[in-house]
Amino acid sequence: xxxxxxxxxxxxxxxxxxxxxxxxxxxxxxxxxxxxxxxxxxxxxxxxxxxxxxxxxxxxxxxxxxxxxxxxxxxxxxxxxxxxxxxxxxxxxxxxxxxxxxxxxxxxxx
Amino acid sequence: xxxxxxxxxxxxxxxxxxxxxxxxxxxxxxxxxxxxxxxxxxxxxxxxxxxxxxxxxxxxxxxxxxxxxxxxxxxxxxxxxxxxxxxxxxxxxxxxxxxxxxxxxxxxxxxxxxxxxxx
Numbered sequence: 001x002x003x004x005x006x007x008x009x010x011x012x013x014x015x016x017x018x019x020x021x022x023x024x025x026x027x028x029x030x031x032x033x034x035x036x037x038x039x040x041x042x043x044x045x046x047x048x049x050x051x052x053x054x055x056x057x058x059x060x061x062x063x064x065x066x067x068x069x070x071x072x073x074x075x076x077x078x079x080x081x082x083x084x085x086x087x088x089x090x091x092x093x094x095x096x097x098x099x100x101x102x103x104x105x106x107x108x109x110x
Numbered sequence: 111x112x113x114x115x116x117x118x119x120x121x122x123x124x125x126x127x128x129x130x131x132x133x134x135x136x137x138x139x140x141x142x143x144x145x146x147x148x149x150x151x152x153x154x155x156x157x158x159x160x161x162x163x164x165x166x167x168x169x170x171x172x173x174x175x176x177x178x179x180x181x182x183x184x185x186x187x188x189x190x191x192x193x194x195x196x197x198x199x200x201x202x203x204x205x206x207x208x209x210x211x212x213x214x215x216x217x218x219x220x221x222x223x224x225x226x227x228x229x
Contacts, residue, residue, distance in 0.1 A: 032217075034217065036220075041225070044154075044205075089153060103153050
């Protein structure tokens, strides 16, 4: 059974800092890995999708990496802004089934 | 990107009544949609996989007679919470993928969620 853990559970940083969110998983037989953002009381917004054969994806200030051999993915956020405050979820997709991590609540203060 | 719409975004109902939540893929066809449930400050838990034209596949521990799922068309799946009770109060989210044999990225797109409060 796939288990997905995110560390840290919560993170508070001042504006401008570069930060790394971690995602660990137990089963490397995945189809892809996806990072999401969720604002309070809202649905999910897809940030980055990394296919199983890829090592990383970049979008603007976001960079996500995938290392299947070690069962880890990281989401790097450069020059953080207050608008980045949200909960970040990683999700591993097996055959049609998506397993979510526990999430990291990020607060970026002005 | 692909758009998934959920309705209603929030609903309050009395205990014992049934509530229907709709999930629509607006600009693509989805043979498969997924329904998730999220409790406060917790991650999403997959409830069931909705398959167009066939019965839904429920995750272990999810009562299929309690949470009725219908996927009548390639753009619409509905979740009906039957005889709702206060413990059914939660945030329900659906997702879908424009998954075809030629454009299979596996990426999932999510609705905005529906908050159910059962009094």
